[in-house]
Amino acid sequence: MQESTCNPSAVGGGGEQGMFQITVDKCGGAPNGDCKEVNFNMRTAMKYFSDTLASNGGDAFLSMGQYNGWQRGMTFASATAAQYSSCCRCQNNLDYLHQLTNGWMQGFNGNNFGTYFNLRTC
Template sequence: MPHRKTLLLLIACAATSLAQSSDPGLGTNPDAQGATSDVTPGSGPNGSEDFLNTGVRGEGWTAPFLSWDSLIKVDRPTFYGNVGSSCQQYDWAFQQSGDSHGIDPVFLAFIAMQESSCNADAGGPTPGLMQVACENYPDHQCTNDVAKNVDAGAAFLKQQLDATGRNAIKTIGNYNGWFTEGDETGLNNGRGLTEDYPCSADGQAHGQPQNLDYLQQTLNGWFVGLNPQGDENWIGQYQCKGSCDNDQLC
């Protein structure tokens, strides 16, 4: 029989493990490697984080293919009725831009939550709901005007879908500034994104992605109706805090 302290430790570890998982009841994506019906820190219905981040811990991100049309996701009423409630007031804009660019409006809501928590007044160099680069606006001028901001985000998303052959992983990564060797950005000595890049001198100088959990949080968080910035903040294996202090990777 285990020692009492050992038994208590085992119970505590089991409780922690159970707390850091959630079953959204959506099944799994058959095309996604490492997909699990439960969302854990490193996996979920749209694949494991190691699959989504292929190459990040090696020679550079390679963005494996996962069809946009195969993604496991919740619908808009479910999203708005739970973790995406702050987005519902902007549904008119998501519908308008989604219809214009041939994108299911719920995807725009998911990205708005990840990017700005659906805060139309969010600041920064790329302000507003979608936090999209200024070059994606018709006049190349950033604005937090809801209609223009959402349309710029939708236009960029559609551009990436077309450019990647509807590869969901590459599209979502590109939205956050992730890059592969084939993108020829010249960043990271011409390689794809690696886990040591965000906190390197080059990475910090270029303001490149400070969240290596972005794909996991988006595809296995918001897309399946969980909140990686709230109750499910354990989603992601890197737990990026936006700081490179204390030997953090991002």
């Protein structure tokens, strides 16, 4: 729900592909080059998340944030810098973890949550 509202044909503002909104750099080996193919998209996303979770020593919260491009020490300025580039939608969604954990994971529309709504600047 967080990534594409379960739309397998979704393409994100930064070119992210499919239901799990995987980035184009993860599309190597996609069947017929179709990164949106549901089984490939799901397997690729789950492998990425599993590897990220393992590298973070099981820290689920950090790993969920990294799925959206977060990293330790990220500042507000670096998280939102893309809004001044040719790919405004490539900036981090400052409400991502709030929407995910307090919204979608509890059965609420996470798009209505948040305090920054910084992607609306795009």
